[in-house]
Amino acid sequence: MEFTNTIWSLLPPFIAILLALITKEVYSSLFIGIVSGGLLYASFNITAAMEHIFVDGMIAQLSDSWNVGILTFLVVLGSMVMLMNRAGGSAAFGKWAVTHVKTKAGAQVATIVLGMLIFIDDYFNCLTVGSVMRPVTDKHGISREKLAYLIDATAAPVCIIAPISSWAAAVTGFVDGANGLTLFIRAIPYNFYALLTLVMMFTITYMNFDYSSMNLAELRHMAGVKQRKKKDAASLTGAEDQPHPPISERGKVIHLVLPIAALIICCVIGMIYTGGFFEGASFIDAFSNSDASVGLVYGSVVALIITIVFFLATSVLSFNECMNAIPEGFKSMVPAILVLTFAWTLKSMTDSLGAAEYVAGIVANIADNAALMNLIPAIVFVVGIFLAFATGTSWGTFGILIPIVVNVFGGDLNNELMIIAISACMAGAVCGDHCSPISDTTIMASAGAECEHIKHVSTQLPYAITVAAVSLVSYIISGFVRNWAICLIIGIALMIGTLLAIKSISQRKVTA
Numbered sequence: 001m002e003f004t005n006t007i008w009s010l011l012p013p014f015i016a017i018l019l020a021l022i023t024k025e026v027y028s029s030l031f032i033g034i035v036s037g038g039l040l041y042a043s044f045n046i047t048a049a050m051e052h053i054f055v056d057g058m059i060a061q062l063s064d065s066w067n068v069g070i071l072t073f074l075v076v077l078g079s080m081v082m083l084m085n086r087a088g089g090s091a092a093f094g095k096w097a098v099t100h101v102k103t104k105a106g107a108q109v110a111t112i113v114l115g116m117l118i119f120i121d122d123y124f125n126c127l128t129v130g131s132v133m134r135p136v137t138d139k140h141g142i143s144r145e146k147l148a149y150l151i152d153a154t155a156a157p158v159c160i161i162a163p164i165s166s167w168a169a170a171v172t173g174f175v176d177g178a179n180g181l182t183l184f185i186r187a188i189p190y191n192f193y194a195l196l197t198l199v200m201m202f203t204i205t206y207m208n209f210d211y212s213s214m215n216l217a218e219l220r221h222m223a224g225v226k227q228r229k230k231k232d233a234a235s236l237t238g239a240e241d242q243p244h245p246p247i248s249e250r251g252k253v254i255h256l257v258l259p260i261a262a263l264i265i266c267c268v269i270g271m272i273y274t275g276g277f278f279e280g281a282s283f284i285d286a287f288s289n290s291d292a293s294v295g296l297v298y299g300s301v302v303a304l305i306i307t308i309v310f311f312l313a314t315s316v317l318s319f320n321e322c323m324n325a326i327p328e329g330f331k332s333m334v335p336a337i338l339v340l341t342f343a344w345t346l347k348s349m350t351d352s353l354g355a356a357e358y359v360a361g362i363v364a365n366i367a368d369n370a371a372l373m374n375l376i377p378a379i380v381f382v383v384g385i386f387l388a389f390a391t392g393t394s395w396g397t398f399g400i401l402i403p404i405v406v407n408v409f410g411g412d413l414n415n416e417l418m419i420i421a422i423s424a425c426m427a428g429a430v431c432g433d434h435c436s437p438i439s440d441t442t443i444m445a446s447a448g449a450e451c452e453h454i455k456h457v458s459t460q461l462p463y464a465i466t467v468a469a470v471s472l473v474s475y476i477i478s479g480f481v482r483n484w485a486i487c488l489i490i491g492i493a494l495m496i497g498t499l500l501a502i503k504s505i506s507q508r509k510v511t512a
Contacts, residue, residue, distance in 0.1 A: 009353035012037035030342035037349025069293030079329030088251015094135030115154025119162035130448025143221035144451035152445035157194040189484035190423035212462035267299030377424040384428020392438035397429035
């Protein structure tokens with residue numbers, strides 16, 4: 001029986017995701033998904049399956065230069081976070097925040113705004129925003145699940161509408177036969193999922209309400225039930241291993257602000273360096289051609305050195321204390337690294353089974369049907385969600401769907417429907433990535449918030465589905481109207497109206 005390039009190719013991610021949501025345990029769920037993929041690829045030959053899983057899958061993924069760069073960035077950032085904690089910078093910032101950010105809504109808005117400002121890369125966004133805002137949200141009684149959602153919702157959804165970002169570079173790289181950057185910029189107003197996600201975050205913050213599993217998480221947190229601190233519920237960053245680490249009493253706010261500022265500046269310089277900025281390329285071209293994996297490693301290592309020198313110069317930590325904090329930071333990121341390794345290996349299993357080619361064939365057949373042309377944006381959006389959710393990668397989804405859409409329309413930038421369809425592809429990919437428990441960005445958001453991964457996924461899912469449903473309606477309308485201003489206004493109105501309806505229904509249930 002043939003398992004490649006068929007619907008069977010989607011079985012491994014389906015098994016992994018279903019088990020993760022049922023068992024609330026991500027490691028074994030991902031591994032079982034990996035094993036099922038290996039067995040299907042090898043037609044249930046045990047020896048061949050073992051070789052495919054570990055040689056072609058896990059070892060190959062851990063040998064990939066991009067993946068190694070991301071893991072190195074994770075380790076260095078973990079060390080920086082541990083140094084800032086040991087130096088007392090995070091604690092000092094938390095005390096400062098209590099007097100300056102005075103409300104729960106203010107803490108949420110500050111998290112959203114910071115996430116929107118750090119738009120150059122989603123990995124960088126997740127871990128940096130989490131490090132900075134954890135003390136603030138903790139002081140105002142915001143659950144780690146809610147923090148993880150705010151981090152995740154300002155990572156990929158913001159990067160995908162920022163022309164100067166690693167995501168813009170990725171999208172433009174998948175476009176042949178047209179000006180990729182011009183197409184990306186023109187697609188921004190039609191990226192309903194990203195824009196409406198921002199509308200949703202500000203709306204629920206202003207209206208001061210949550211619903212579904214997120215509301216339960218907030219109620220548990222306010223009641224003082226710290227689920228993430230239970231002995232049987234380890235956080236993704238392993239923070240429970242050191243509940244009372246030694247913290248310097250000499251720490252000030254500057255001991256958090258300066259390292260973070262150094263990290264941002266150095267990472268930006270690192271990214272444009274890899275894109276040829278110092279060899280004559282323009283700033284935008286340098287970002288478009290940058291290697292985010294290498295650039296983030298350059299920037300984070302330099303920032304780590306600056307941080308150590310600064311802490312030694314201000315006598316907030318001794319040299320030995322700095323050196324002891326570095327391996328502790330490494331240890332804190334081991335669970336996140338393990339989940340990423342399994343997620344990448346599972347993706348390699350689905351790739352080898354031809355999941356991408358199978359879905360691409362379905363989309364191409366739909367695109368050939370002239371009667372469905374007006375519905376192409378909505379169809380591409382749904383397929384993008386499904387593919388990114390199953391594979392855990394939005395960039396891979398871009399690489400599959402964008403060339404198909406460009407070919408369908410002949411790369412004609414004057415065709416507004418092509419712009420809408422490209423935007424629908426990007427929006428669907430981000431939505432699926434946002435929902436998927438095997439997505440590296442979702443894993444990073446859990447790590448940044450120090451939230452148990454499956455709890456983050458289960459609480460975020462209802463919010464993402466709400467925005468996806470409104471976005472789908474907006475894409476159906478845009479396929480016929482083809483005017484971004486009208487469609488965006490309708491989408492925003494529908495989003496706010498939907499949230500008002502949900503709030504009304506939730507309040508009636510409480511009073512019933």
